[in-house]
């Protein structure tokens with residue numbers, strides 16, 4: 001029997017292994033290599049963390065829990081560890097840390113020989129120890145870390161096994177949904193599809209939250225950084241897109257399309273949609289000007305999302321209030337969770353990998369303490 005089995009050789013599983021005192025662990029992974037998701041994250045350069053990381057950057061039922069985990073292993077701790085290991089980083093967009101060359105820099109650092117590849121986990125039971133049933137037989141351990149991630153990107157290994165295991169041990173799994181993903185449209189907004197390829201800066205309001213960034217018109221709907229962040233907090237209902245922060249003072253003698261700081265193709269299609277023509281600004285009546293001002297608060301309800309196959313993350317997961325401060329199940333001693341399988345989903349910008357690493361570090365300390373008292 002092993003001291004520990006880790007399910008999943010992704011960001012959380014590998015980072016936990018790096019920070020364990022016990023060396024008697026086995027990682028079980030159904031892919032033929034580790035960290036396939038890390039390899040493609042951040043466009044292949046992996047946005048590992050952010051200059052500013054707060055619980056507010058996450059969608060979760062328990063911000064205080066997230067804050068506690070981030071305090072125990074912060075972005076500063078991670079940056080220090082990466083630098084100490086010789087991993088060169090690059091700061092982009094003023095706040096996002098990426099690997100300077102490739103995500104492989106990070107994956108090499110996380111290397112461990114104790115991984116059983118091409119082995120699918122089917123089920124876990126507990127009878128005095130954990131019994132892990134896999135495609136290559138049954139394994140036993142004193143402690144178990146579930147680090148199997150979420151449902152997005154099935155083609156590189158995502159599965160729902162972590163949620164199934166959690167439920168089996170009596171855990172509640174918060175409603176799952178694709179997040180950091182493009183949004184599809186209802187037929188009233190199908191005209192957006194004709195603008196496919198145009199990207200423009202917007203602000204999107206979802207309830208009380210505001211997201212600034214680019215919106216990309218796509219064949220299937222809308223995407224781009226502002227939309228991906230908005231998708232994390234959108235759960236049906238209306239969103240407000242401000243294509244213009246403020247409606248400019250118009251020169252009455254000039255054509256409208258020459259005055260608005262927006263792509264011409266976009267304005268022309270928008271005008272067509274509200275039944276107006278491009279003309280000298282002075283020729284619009286009061287009602288028409290009001291219709292034009294909806295560019296500052298264009299309100300509509302998306303139809304849905306592009307789905308798990310295009311989503312960077314899965315929102316929802318194992319409820320944090322059912323874990324103790326060491327990421328250990330309150331319902332089954334020795335059972336730990338870390339990473340995306342938990343109900344903590346970050347915005348774009350390096351928050352999800354930071355969470356995977358912070359929660360895995362905390363779990364590593366908890367696992368060592370648990371094994372010490374076993």
Ligand SMILES: Cc1cc2nc3c(=O)[nH]c(=O)nc-3n(C[C@H](O)[C@H](O)[C@H](O)COP(=O)(O)OP(=O)(O)OC[C@H]3O[C@@H](n4cnc5c(N)ncnc54)[C@H](O)[C@@H]3O)c2cc1C
Nearest residue numbers: 008010011012030041042047121149157339340350352353
């Ligand atoms: C395209 C893309 C880009 C992204 N870019 C960024 C970014 O730049 N910055 C950022 O912070 N976040 C990014 N993310 C999100 C981030 O990669 C994840 O949140 C993070 O990898 C989650 O880590 P994890 O260890 O919990 O899960 P994963 O990294 O998904 O690891 C889970 C592991 O478990 C294995 N597994 C699953 N089921 C089984 C089973 N039944 N049997 C055996 N093994 C199993 C999987 O194969 C996988 O190796 C991106 C995600 C995607 C899809």
